[in-house]
Amino acid sequence: MEEYMEREDIIKKLESDLESIKTKNDLQTIKASYLGKNGIVTNLSLKMKEIPNEEKKEYGKFLNLIKEEVTTKLNDKEQELDKMLLDMKLNNEKIDITLPSRRSLKGSIHPMTRIVEELEDLFVSMGYDVISGPEIDTDMNSFTKLNLPEGHPARDAQDTFYLDKDYLLRPHTSPAQVRTMEANKDKTPLRIVCPGKVYRRDDDATHSHQFMQFEGLVIGEDISLADLKGTLELFAKKLLGEKTNVRFRPSYFPFTEPSCEVDVTCFKCGGKGCSLCKQTGWIEVLGAGVVHPNVLRMSGYDPEKYTGFAFGPGIDRFAMFKYGITDIRQIYTNDIRFLEQFDRKDVD
Ligand code: DAH
Numbered sequence: 001m002e003e004y005m006e007r008e009d010i011i012k013k014l015e016s017d018l019e020s021i022k023t024k025n026d027l028q029t030i031k032a033s034y035l036g037k038n039g040i041v042t043n044l045s046l047k048m049k050e051i052p053n054e055e056k057k058e059y060g061k062f063l064n065l066i067k068e069e070v071t072t073k074l075n076d077k078e079q080e081l082d083k084m085l086l087d088m089k090l091n092n093e094k095i096d097i098t099l100p101s102r103r104s105l106k107g108s109i110h111p112m113t114r115i116v117e118e119l120e121d122l123f124v125s126m127g128y129d130v131i132s133g134p135e136i137d138t139d140m141n142s143f144t145k146l147n148l149p150e151g152h153p154a155r156d157a158q159d160t161f162y163l164d165k166d167y168l169l170r171p172h173t174s175p176a177q178v179r180t181m182e183a184n185k186d187k188t189p190l191r192i193v194c195p196g197k198v199y200r201r202d203d204d205a206t207h208s209h210q211f212m213q214f215e216g217l218v219i220g221e222d223i224s225l226a227d228l229k230g231t232l233e234l235f236a237k238k239l240l241g242e243k244t245n246v247r248f249r250p251s252y253f254p255f256t257e258p259s260c261e262v263d264v265t266c267f268k269c270g271g272k273g274c275s276l277c278k279q280t281g282w283i284e285v286l287g288a289g290v291v292h293p294n295v296l297r298m299s300g301y302d303p304e305k306y307t308g309f310a311f312g313p314g315i316d317r318f319a320m321f322k323y324g325i326t327d328i329r330q331i332y333t334n335d336i337r338f339l340e341q342f343d344r345k346d347v348d
Contacts, residue, residue, distance in 0.1 A: 007066050010040060014070060018077045024085075027077055034070050041070055108342045111319045112212055112331060115239075116195045119214055119315065122238050126231070128191040128216070133176040135197055139166055141175035146255040147294045154254050159201040161209075169199035173215035174255060177291075177310055180217060181299035188306055189220035195315070208328045211316045217291070219301060219308035225258065225290055228309035232288060236264045239318060245271070247282055256289020256310060267321040286313035 017030050034041050044063060051059045120130050139162075148155055158171040176194035184190055194215040203209050218227065233246045244265045251261040263284050266277035273279040288311035293303035301308075316328050323342065325331060330338050 007062065007069075010034075010066060011069055011073070014073055018073065021077070021081075022084075024078070024081055027074070027081060031074050034074070035067075041067055105336075105340075106343065108339055110339065111323045111325065111342050112316070114342070115315050115319045115322065116212070116214070118239065119235075120193065120195065122235065123191075123193045123216070126191075126234075128193050128218075131176060131180060131192050131194050132196060133170070133173065133179050133194055135170055135199070136163065136167055137170045137175045139168055141178045142168060142170055142172070145178045145295070145298045146174055147292050147298075148254045152254060161199050161201060170196075171200050172198050172312060173213040174310070174312055176215045177217045177255070177295070178299050181219070181296070181301055185300055186302065186306075189218070190308070191218050192216070203329075208316070208332055210332055211314055211328065213312050214315045216311045217308060218310075219291065219296070219306050221306060223290075223307045223309055225309065228288055228290070228311065231309075232262055232286070232311060236262075236285070240264060240267060240321070243270070251287060251289075253287055253289055255292050255295050256287075257292045259287065259289035262286045262288055262311075283317075285317065286311055288312070 014030075014034065017033075018027075021027055021030065033039055036042065041063075044066065048056065048059060048063070124130065142160075143152070143155055144150070160171040161169040163169070173194050173196050176192070176196070180190065180192050180194075192215075194217075196213065196215075197210055198213050199210050200207075201209065216231075218231075229246075229248060236244045236246045247263040248260045249263065251259045253259040261284055263282035265271045266274060266281050266283050268274050268276040269281065271281040273281050277283050288309065291308040291310050296303040296306060296308065316331055319325060319331065320328060
């Protein structure tokens with residue numbers, strides 16, 4: 001039959017049309033050319049009215065068959081294309097787990113924070129409270145009430161940054177002594193440490209305009225120089241190692257009487273003599289003394305009843321020694337290459 005031949009031809013043509021297409025757009029075009037308004041199959045349907053009545057049934061069957069076949073082939077192709085496109089997408093998006101990952105920056109604990117925490121733990125274990133004071137303080141708290149009245153020559157030694165005539169960037173943590181005594185009003189025993197930043201007009205490899213001190217103050221009945229010695233010996237050995245020896249030299253501070261400077265065995269050579277300790281075997285680490293009666297009196301403590309001791313190490317050099325830092329300014333410039341060396345696992 002003529003019609004059946006035509007059907008085979010149509011299917012063959014459809015198969016060859018579909019063979020080379022790669023996109024859904026192409027498929028859409030082909031679909032339209034068969035089933036669309038002017039499509040091959042549509043035109044065949046339109047022919048129905050020209051078919052003699054007795055053949056209409058047969059022609060109808062033929063039409064249904066061909067529509068079904070064309071639709072199936074188009075659907076199959078659509079599925080095939082969907083799968084191909086999905087495969088392509090999956091292939092392109094494949095994750096290569098052998099590629100190195102992007103490095104995420106991990107924070108680390110700053111060397112000064114470590115030293116401060118270590119010292120705080122030690123003093124808290126001996127019954128001290130940890131306090132903090134403001135970095136901008138008064139001339140009164142920083143000097144006058146520490147027995148350095150206006151015009152006192154020792155004021156010059158501090159190279160202080162003044163903000164105006166009354167306020168300054170504290171050049172030492174000693175105003176913490178004044179603040180603590182005034183807040184406690186003659187109460188004893190008083191045991192505090194105060195870590196904090198201090199500022200001076202100084203700047204070279206071993207001096208920074210900003211550095212850290214760790215003030216200590218103890219007041220009570222019968223507190224003596226012997227208590228100060230015992231405390232500082234323990235402090236030095238705990239922080240720098242049991243083999244560390246401590247040496248006390250007489251010195252002068254307006255806020256203590258007697259006053260001393262304290263040296264420890266050189267961290268670098270262990271006491272043999274090297275360039276760091278200038279061949280002496282000793283390194284000076286702090287000033288200390290028995291609190292001057294004037295200081296007690298000015299902040300409301302009766303020097304007839306109470307005595308005390310105080311000390312004030314600069315603690316940057318402990319960090320420099322512990323972590324092998326050669327330039328103090330590195331501690332404060334926040335260079336990430338410097339800071340990331342102090343990853344917990346490396347130094348603890
Ligand atoms: N404030 C002194 C300084 O900055 C250090 C100091 C010496 C603190 C003796 C004290 C002390 O508490 O008793 O150089």
